[in-house]
Amino acid sequence: MTAPRGRPVRVGVFGLLGSGNLGNDGSLEAVLGYLRADHPEAVVDALCGGPEVVARRYGIRATRLHWYRGEYRTASRAGAVAGKGLGKLVDAFRTAAWVRRHDVVVVPGMGVLEATLPLRPWGFPYALFLLCAAGRLTGTPVALVGVGAAAIRDRPTRALVRLAARLAAYRSYRDELSRDAMRRMGVDTSRDEVYPDLAFALPVPAAPGPGDAPGTVCVGVMDFHGSNDDRARADEIHRRYLEGTTRFVRTLAGEGRPVRLVTGDGVDRAVVEAVLAAVDSPLVTASPAASLAELMAEMAGADVVVAARYHNLVCALKAGTPTLAVSYAAKSDALMAGMGLGAYCHPARELDVDRLLEQFRELEKGAAGARRTLAEHNRAATGRLAHQFTALTTALFPAADRPHALREAP
Incomplete structure (x- = not known):
């Protein structure tokens, strides 16, 4: 063209x-x-x-x-x-x-x-x-x-x-x-x-400085009511998800862990407010992130991310932070498997807090290995996306056909 x-x-x-x-x-x-x-x-x-x-x-x-x-x-x-x-x-x-x-x-x-x-x-x-x-x-x-x-x-x-x-x-x-x-x-x-999700082409912002609380866990929440096929039991699914998320956050705060609540869509704010009110702890705060870059910066500074929304997971994985998916669709399971963390998925519809905490602790114990795995997979994703953009140029801009080179942030 x-x-x-x-x-x-x-x-x-x-x-x-x-x-x-x-x-x-x-x-x-x-x-x-x-x-x-x-x-x-x-x-x-x-x-x-x-x-x-x-x-x-x-x-x-x-x-x-x-x-x-x-x-x-x-x-x-x-x-x-x-x-x-x-x-x-x-x-x-x-x-x-x-x-x-x-x-x-x-x-x-x-x-x-x-x-x-x-x-x-x-x-x-x-x-x-x-x-x-x-x-x-x-x-x-x-x-x-x-x-x-x-x-x-x-x-x-x-x-x-x-x-x-x-x-x-x-x-x-x-x-x-x-x-x-x-x-x-x-x-x-x-x-x-x-190809990998397009968000893997974004640069990773600098993580927050050492003045921020150590041991922070980012918990990504969403206004989850199930899928298009779950309309008949949407309220039940939402109630179970909200109660389980609240109990998970309350347990972390009770252990002295700072928890940062993050979202991926404006509709999620109601869930954030509900969790903050129910837990009522100064250790639990809400992120004001208004862009994927700001969200990625928060996650880059966290010890672990536990998230539901698909692009919350992409941000955490791109940032190289050990990540546990509260999965609401097969796409989340596929994303985690493709980044080498397939063992760390938990079903959003049947949220079992005891099992979620067990997976969380397992991930923390293996955090160093998870970071190495993510670094390796992120390098591969960057290469694949460079190929994606070159292919797009070939298909849509043939007169300007030339290789595309993605650069990682320093």
Whole structure:
């Protein structure tokens, strides 16, 4: 893909970016780093969930993803239902017009082809379908770069996701499970590659100084209610997860361990507040981290990380900190296994605090070995992601084809 002579390449980035999910924004940051290093002439803008945040934080123009501002709120009144319905029609034209203005559109990472957390088919799956269909109709290649996928039971959601994937010009996945899931859903994945999550391309910030409390444990919490298939018992799952997490944190604080509560999405703040109120200890504090880089810095200074959200785990593993996953989906188990810590996974739906504490103590005893293992796997991940960006240039920017070199932070 090349722009007409004399005009810079126009690249669009698309997704639920700037909406409070730190993992999504971290994936965007990684792709922007690649574009600025390898294609500095490119003009980049976004169609996204939080345009004000994206424009302010990353210095690019941004447009709101949905015409109807209440898209992700439950519609109970007739006016809201009508607004949502009209929004679907308006978004089809808005998306096509936006896509047509670009030479390439990139969907940076994120779990855009999965339903491991609750979602409705006419929300983001429909928006992704519109994007990929518009790309095919206008001749603008749409690239799904390092995305997550999972088998989807809900038929409308599965149909939209499958169609979107088929219409994309380029696909790569963040793990083998994702590629296998799309193959089982009827997508030809013979040309699709698997690379580490895009967030592994981000530099590791400096850890906090020695003035910070030694022995700190970062505990990553989430507003967990199960998956799309767990709606009937969502309240029960949430109650068990919250009670188990609270008891785990209370036990650590009772042993004199400083605990730092971290999140990965704005919706998790309610869980943080509930745990703080229930434990009521000066040893338990909440992190104000507002970006993946800030989160990674906190985790780099911790002795151990125990976390649920996928990108909390990515941050901890990238930082080289011994990590225990409170796993809510197969993608977390696959991530931990791929980084050499597959033994340290615990099911979020059936959280057993005694067993979690046992795994935690085992991990602490083997912390030195875990750090060596993570250093080795991080070097391999850096190399694989350099190959990912070179492959992306070859596919989408052939006139500028050249190797990409990722550099670790000093």
